[in-house]
Amino acid sequence: MVIEGVSPAVDEGRFPAKRVAGDTVLVEADVFADGHDVLSAVVLHRHQSESTAAERRMTPLVNDRWRAELRVEQLGFYFFTVEAWVDHFLTWHRDLQKREKSDYAVQLQIGLEMIRAATSRAKGRDRKRLAHFVEVLEGDDELEDKVHDVKSDELLDLMWRYSDRTHATRLDCEYAIEVDRPKAAFSAWYELFPRSFGTLRDVEAQLPGIANMGFDVLYLPPIHPIGKTFRKGRNNVMTAGPNDVGSPWAIGSDEGGHTSIHPKLGTLEDFRRLIEAAKGNGLEIAIDIAFQSSPDHPYVSKHDEWFLKRPDGTIQYAENPPKKYQDIYPFHFESEAWRDLWNELRDVFLFWVKQGVRIFRVDNPHTKPLLFWQWVIGELKRDHPDLIFLSEAFTRPKIMYWLAKAGFTQSYTYFAWRNTKYELTAYFSEITKPPVSDFFRPNAWPNTPDILTEYLQYGGRPAFVVRLILAATLCSNYGIYGPAFERMMHEGREPGSEEYRDSEKYEVKQWPPAEDDLSALISSVNRVRRENPALQQNAMLKFHTTSNDEILCYSKAAGDNVIVAVVNVDPHNTQSAWLDLDLTALQVDSNRPFQVHELLTGARYTWHGGRNYVQLNPHVVPAHIFRIRRKVRSERDFEYFL
């Protein structure tokens, strides 16, 4: 008996697969044995809170692949394994109907023995019903009648439930599924620097506007006291002027460290108030966790054993020779005192959890030990399975993936640098399908305070519209560095730089309301996302053929909700194309006209077949988001087409 190729299984089960509460998990395995006997297989599954496993029968698909569906409702870990056996009764039953009459006598004898044995394993009513079949077979009826009697579905069902599993094979490991809350899979993030709006109390005034635009996570860069030694000036110059406020990521001063609030922003109480006010607006506050210290951080004086020393006794600052970042001391995670350090850093998270934070954006996790993240996220989620961790790693792909395997709930992506049709198709095909999608949940950002791409710098308003729509429709999790994005800030620090000129990272900005900004479009796009379940997941993303390399067309479907997006990725020129929609994959009857509804403009069209012409002037409307009206047979049927 061979059971292999289990899915979902990340790296053969070394890491949990990720799902959210309410998901139906398709558990599959290759199940086969020598010979031609009928097999039976079950998935044994339990939530971490249960000590005994429940069973669900698997059914064969094609090519020795078997499947069962599990619905996961509770947060935390589910565990499953697979058991299978050669089912002698089902084999006998299948063959009996094909046999010659001369074989009936001996064959009914074989069957009778199996039913008798099952009867002794059964209890209660089942036992009585099985005993009834024993009586029938022991009786004086004609052999043909008995063969007819054992055709019974009831008997098949009973015999399956009391199948002889003495020689069953069970996998010797359990596979894990980690279930997060739904926001892990569907969220819209808005980032702002609180100090540009005054204090945390002043930020409260921004909440209704952000909520009205349709966001559900408000992410704040570090809100802690900022170091003074080697403080960077505006535009990241080496020496700060007396009025320069410093970078929020140079954490720690005589005013406190990772569990303190910058005095100019307010108090812990103000912070808790902000969390409550956000809740009232349907928003959650996410904060930044950046594990590094300024030279002025209390850790430096109290725990210099947590930092690496150079031979001259000074603490090693961050560097990428010849560049020096003397305003930043990295922690020395492998120091002799690593246990104390690791515990302290876990306690930083716990401190903010106690204040009511449930979402953390983690700064540069790839420069800290991978094992630290695996440990600390495991520790934290054990008691708080509703926590969400976003990994801010823009490093080599395997490390980004490993961080996700180690426990990060969501991950930043290369989206910002994927601009062409080819790049977007290849990248999103990779990250939205297994094996990657089983552990890596992308969160697509068109901009961040660190990233103002060339595309946005030189593409004008159309570039911002295109990148917003791509992020929000390709990826169920997305976010923007909001004030700058809404106002289409596009000036780089110098040619070739992806830094903003006069970056908000090093100074306080003013963000007065702007005429003709993108807020109305953003509101529309977020409304479309909320109203269409198809856009709340990535698994059903499919790219369709178009006749123009500047025009991207893709669909997402969930049940009978089908969205087709068509985007002109050229922000400068009008482009037109013939679309070749794969109507079979979309389960649309190609012999009948169907209605499409453009969701941003409200326009309605009737299309005939999969071949349709589109023309997109980026200065008018660079993209369409269509909903297709059609009924599917069932969500499950649908999936086979993708």
Added chain:
Amino acid sequence: MVIEGVSPAVDEGRFPAKRVAGDTVLVEADVFADGHDVLSAVVLHRHQSESTAAERRMTPLVNDRWRAELRVEQLGFYFFTVEAWVDHFLTWHRDLQKREKSDYAVQLQIGLEMIRAATSRAKGRDRKRLAHFVEVLEGDDELEDKVHDVKSDELLDLMWRYSDRTHATRLDCEYAIEVDRPKAAFSAWYELFPRSFGTLRDVEAQLPGIANMGFDVLYLPPIHPIGKTFRKGRNNVMTAGPNDVGSPWAIGSDEGGHTSIHPKLGTLEDFRRLIEAAKGNGLEIAIDIAFQSSPDHPYVSKHDEWFLKRPDGTIQYAENPPKKYQDIYPFHFESEAWRDLWNELRDVFLFWVKQGVRIFRVDNPHTKPLLFWQWVIGELKRDHPDLIFLSEAFTRPKIMYWLAKAGFTQSYTYFAWRNTKYELTAYFSEITKPPVSDFFRPNAWPNTPDILTEYLQYGGRPAFVVRLILAATLCSNYGIYGPAFERMMHEGREPGSEEYRDSEKYEVKQWPPAEDDLSALISSVNRVRRENPALQQNAMLKFHTTSNDEILCYSKAAGDNVIVAVVNVDPHNTQSAWLDLDLTALQVDSNRPFQVHELLTGARYTWHGGRNYVQLNPHVVPAHIFRIRRKVRSERDFEYFL
């Protein structure tokens, strides 16, 4: 430190990867860690006969993939694992050259400490040389001079060899590579029924002809006594006439069983003589192992506990309801007496090994327990690593693959039923690339005594030529059921049947020399295979685009030996096509004309670029086998292009 994605690794290392003696194995792994430090990695490897592992340094390719090359020379198992570490010295060394002069003093101090530590780990001359570098750094030279001195390649090499591996990460498992003799990867099989030629002594007379055609394995169906009870007649009819000889697969009678020779074929001594005579002709004898008994087999009376009983006490015959095969009793591998049975069956192999057999064709292994094969092949190869086992399973793909993983050296394939360009391209792309090619070695047969395909029945001589050339050039292992193939026997038993009419399985045939048979072509094709290393492996198989769905074009390359085959798979009509040879993949300079040499006809052509026209009349020549003249930079460079 993460080490994952090791290759070659079959099912994450659960099964050995297969190679042959003389192969260079590319061992690869993803190796990465947090941060930007320089890493070092080694492969630790040993043959099963060695207790300590040797090391080979790995080098990074791209995207965190690392590689080392291992040459495997001995038969049996090699084991390897991977160890990697953050290399602080190499990191320091890389950064030193980029630093500002103001950092030299403290940095040289850091380096000096590492060199001192390495000196204490080193011995002999290495220690002296390292001590020399310590002296230099301790001396009074200018800092710039010292920075220049440590650029030394000698120092880098020494420091690598005595690197601080205290915190190295080593995978906690060993991966296995099973090394067979070269014939496992490159062989040409010829099958004949000895009784049609008289006795085993008479078969000796056939050896020179078979050897002259270029075969190196002569495979004989079972040569044991044949049962009489329920013996099948000619064309597999249920009742045999008095002169019917029976099927060789109904093994066993009062004359003996699996370790006896059919008296009409001769004696054991004759068999050993045949083996020697074959050797003299450069041929090896392969015999069939079919684990089943006729009702007359001595096992049935002596060991009825090895068979399954029905409730009426009779032994269960083979069946596929409503079909009954009452001339065949399967063994009951799960009986109470399974240990004795398994040992007995192993001893059957050992008996023939003692007679000098080194190649076994195993009949229907998929109807016996998979674990039995894993056990018995392991037992046999432990003392006889030169054994070759060919799996005759034409069942579901996953079971065929599992048998290969369990230890079968070669496997029959679906080749016989893959006739179109699409089918051949898809199937051979699957079975000649990892993961499949790491454990599954295909052996392609255009026909067998059980398989006379429709293509051969109705395609005339061109069909035989096409299928021969495809088998012999797509697949480094191939074979034919010879007398019938040479003479292009093509009459099926009845319409829709793949059985031969008047099949040799049930009667003695005469095979007089035939005018105009295929033996001359077969000799040519086998000569081409022997003369061209490209055809002695499958790893470098590549399909090229052609403009006609009836014309298949593919190449194989080994070093500077490049073969391109062009085949018209339509046996009825002349077909023509434009070929689009991927000259980059073939490392042929597309700017210069190049010579191609047709190896069957000796014709020579000069081609210009990758686009070339071919026309193939199946009644004249349905296929070309070209050798391309070109020099490659090196075999290793070449592989990146595929």
